[in-house]
Amino acid sequence: MDHPMTTLQPGAALEPLTFDITRADLVAYAAASGDPNPIHQDEEIALAVGLPGVIAHGMYTLALVGRAVAAWTAEAEVVELGAKFVAPVVVPAEGAARVTVGGTVGERNDDGLLALALQVTVDGTKVLGAPKALVRA
Amino acid sequence: MPIDATLVGRAFPPTTSVPVTAESVAAFAASVGGRGDGPVPPTYPIVVSFAALQDFLAAERVELSRIVHGDQRFRYVRPVVVGDELTATLTVTGVRSIGGNDIVSTSSEITDASGAVVCTATATLVHRGGA
Incomplete structure (x- = not known):
């Protein structure tokens, strides 16, 4: 693949992208992913197990990271993707939670793969710990 | 009920295989706001690795709502493509208890119809104690 984007130089900032998550999105994701955990759909159950409300699937947020990486890299092959889920993304009954995904281009490893160091936040709070992607770009 | 620490090192039976269809990929991509006709999203293998996690939780009689x-x-190893038949085999790699919660570490090998590894998925599940 060509490297059309000069932004993929080590140290370059990746333009932050924002994504909204609604309760309806979580219902669709539960069906598409096969994760029926009610804490992602049912406020009463979420509160009963001590959560602050309905929370997004961690994998929903990580999927948004995947979308951001695809956008920045012209859909380059992802060789590694992962993160810790360090804070819940609470999705309100009305409106949406807004996730911001930004980052910096890291170094190219010995295999020529490019590391992306990411920051994933909601209202300025970090929701993913050490989110990292390794891409063939 | 605490998670049994003697599970560490145990491999659970493989999941039933999950066919990667254009429809399932499109539904998955659309549910996270993406376009349905692009490459298979990198987090798509969660479909089969989550099936392995659910099999494990059911075997251990753990309620899903207690899990984050x-x-x-x-x-x-290679990108997932439409037409793959994926199977996950989960191994418990660690169980520890912190502040009334059990932290279960797992690693799942995701293989294709030929048995070749496509992807390794590692996950930590937090089993929340009585809240």
Whole structure:
């Protein structure tokens, strides 16, 4: 693949992208992913197990990271993707939670793969710990 | 009920195979706001690795609503493509208890119809104690 984007130089900032998550999105994701955990759909159950409300699937947020990486890299092959889920993304009954995904281009490893160091936040709070992607770009 | 620490090192039976269809990929991509006709999203293998996690939780009689996802990482040998038949085999790699919660670490090998590894998915599940 060509490297059309000069932004993929080590140290370059990746333009932050924002994504909204609604309760309806979580219902669709539960069906598409096969994760029926009610804490992602049912406020009463979420509160009963001590959560602050309905929370997004961690994998929903990580999927948004995947979308951001695809956008920045012209859909380059992802060789590694992962993160810790360090804070819940609470999705309100009305409106949406807004996730911001930004980052910096890291170094190219010995295999020529490019590391992306990411920051994933909601209202300025970090929701993913050490989110990292390794891409063939 | 605490998670049994003697599970560490145990491999659970493989999941039933999951066919990667254009429809299932499109539904998955659309549910996270993406376009349905692009490459298979990198987090798509969660469909089969989550099936392995659910089999494990059911075997251990753990209620899903008591589980939150602690971390997740995928390392891909090759991209997943439409037409793949994926199977996950889960191994428990650690169980520890912190502040009344059990932290269960797992690693799942995701293989294709030929048995070749497509992706390794590692996940930590947090089993929340009585709240």
